[in-house]
Ligand SMILES: C[C@H](O)CC(=O)C(=O)O
């Protein structure tokens with residue numbers, strides 16, 4: 001039996017990221033009206049899970065991560081009552097977001113949460129995962145920058161999250177660095193150690209143009225939840241483009257329960273017009289994938305490039321070499337400034 005035939009009838013849960021990861025691409029400047037128009041169209045198209053928060057999740061509003069137009073509560077209160085079938089989810093990075101903020105999101109109607117840690121730091125999440133389960137939320141352990149841990153190491157981190165109560169463990173390709181073989185190896189390693197009832201998810205970034213191929217590779221090895229964004233609206237070159245993924249799944253006989261034509265129209269008529277820049281694979285976003293850099297660093301690196309006169313590509317290559325991870329945004333300015341000094345573009349007094 002060919003692999004395509006073997007996937008026929010498989011059910012996959014699509015989780016939309018346009019209104020959370022997409023916030024990075026919008027510099028957190030999304031209005032509640034824009035959120036509601038995208039979310040209601042997603043709901044109408046049958047997308048079962050929609051993530052709504054600041055790009056950095058609960059607690060994301062800060063100097064380091066930027067201030068959104070509205071609080072997370074305001075976004076949730078605008079979107080949740082309009083949903084007919086979709087559940088609304090949030091992102092929580094322990095240390096940035098707190099349990100109090102999770103409680104507040106729950107009170108605003110959020111019913112699912114990605115609890116996110118760096119791929120070697122699952123042990124920062126037990127309290128947050130346990131609290132999410134206590135609230136009765138659909139709870140995911142979300143292992144970011146997953147290319148920086150090998151399959152066996154990532155599986156151990158996933159096992160820890162499962163032991164804290166996570167019902168799904170995500171391989172999060174934050175840098176859009178992975179190739180299908182990397183994804184397959186990590187899904188297989190997780191599947192080997194997790195309980196059969198624990199689901200595996202994949203969150204891709206399209207920096208190397210691999211969002212669809214990597215998501216299908218994950219499904220082939222048993223992942224049942226896939227994150228994606230309409231028209232790819234997300235950090236870097238964006239997330240796996242949701243409407244494209246749904247079209248490919250439909251051709252392969254994978255059941256997403258989503259209405260493809262409604263999603264195509266949403267992408268074309270609503271999401272693309274609200275983009276501030278074309279979210280696509282370009283020189284800088286391709287460098288993120290090539291060098292293994294956190295996708296959220298893209299706009300920070302471009303700003304540092306404008307400020308210090310060092311090309312964004314050079315800054316990103318250096319950040320990849322230093323293996324900088326989420327939360328180290330201040331190091332982007334530091335790195336750009338150091339490079340500018342080394343290149344004689346800056347004197348000490350100007351810095
Ligand atoms: C806070 C990040 O944007 C989380 C995420 O979507 C990723 O690591 O990718």
Ligand SMILES: [Mn+2]
Nearest residue numbers: 021174203235
């Ligand atoms: Mn992401």
